[in-house]
Amino acid sequence: MTKADRAARRAADLEARQQRWLEVEKPKFRAEVRAAVERRGLxxxxxxxxxxxxxxxxxxxxxxxxxxxxxxxxxxxxxxxxxxxxxxxxxxxxxxxxxxxxxxxxxxxxxxxxxxxxxxxxxxxxxxxxxxxxxxxxxxxxxxxxxxxxxxxxxxxxxxxxxxxxxxxxx
Structure with a gap:
């Protein structure tokens, strides 16, 4: 595997992690924050x-x-x-x-x-x-x-x- 291949793989991995954050983790985290805000009456x-x-x-x-x-x-x-x-x-x-x-x-x-x-x-x-x-x-x-x-x-x-x-x- 060449340096360019490794760099491309790292870039693809980073993009996949960012996409997962935006599509899965961030909405889940925001829902948890909303639930805590409501539960605590904030x-x-x-x-x-x-x-x-x-x-x-x-x-x-x-x-x-x-x-x-x-x-x-x-x-x-x-x-x-x-x-x-x-x-x-x-x-x-x-x-x-x-x-x-x-x-x-x-x-x-x-x-x-x-x-x-x-x-x-x-x-x-x-x-x-x-x-x-x-x-x-x-x-x-x-x-x-x-x-x-x-x-x-x-x-x-x-x-x-x-x-x-x-x-x-x-x-």
Whole structure:
């Protein structure tokens, strides 16, 4: 088998896996999310269009893609991460778009620590004001907590005016 044959086989395998995802796995996963949303009595506050617009605005209008903690409707309930630990990384906003319909909430830390050396404290770059403007311009319901993190709810059991950060206990 030549290199070209192996490359063609890999490309065909990849295309078959993508086709299976689109035709079988994705509809099954979406049905599981819908069933969990109904069972838990959650209301939808975001849609694919809003998630896509938010992701595009993050890359176009902010100085860096902020880190976030994500809770999926079907995912294990994880303890809340320390916002300062999250601030050391970057967010994978481009990966969020494909399965945004499964996001229960997103906790965004709009600051980034840039190391400056061992003897000098890290520089903290904060884009909270710019992020807040993006959310307001796109009419995305959110809550800001005392740790200066932003909570964006895909689904929640309450009216957006009364949304609060989830407790650390599973629902």
């Amino acid at each position: 209301a939808s506050f975001m849609n694919d269009t809003r998630w896509r617009a938010l992701c595009e605005a993050v890359y176009a209008e902010l100085p860096f893609p902020p880190a976030f903690q994500l809770q999926s409707v079907l995912g294990e309930r994880e303890p809340l991460a320390d916002p300062e630990a999250l601030a050391g990384g970057w967010g994978g906003w481009s990966e969020l778009g494909d399965a945004a319909w499964a996001v229960e909430w997103l906790r965004v830390v709009p600051r980034h620590r840039r190391p400056r050396g061992r003897l000098v404290a890290d520089e903290v770059i904060d884009c909270a004001d710019a992020f807040r403007r993006v959310l307001e311009r796109l009419h995305i319901p959110y809550r800001e907590d005392e740790a200066r993190t932003f909570w964006i709810y895909g689904y929640a059991p309450a009216d957006p005016a009364t949304l609060t950060p989830p407790s650390e206990t599973p629902t």
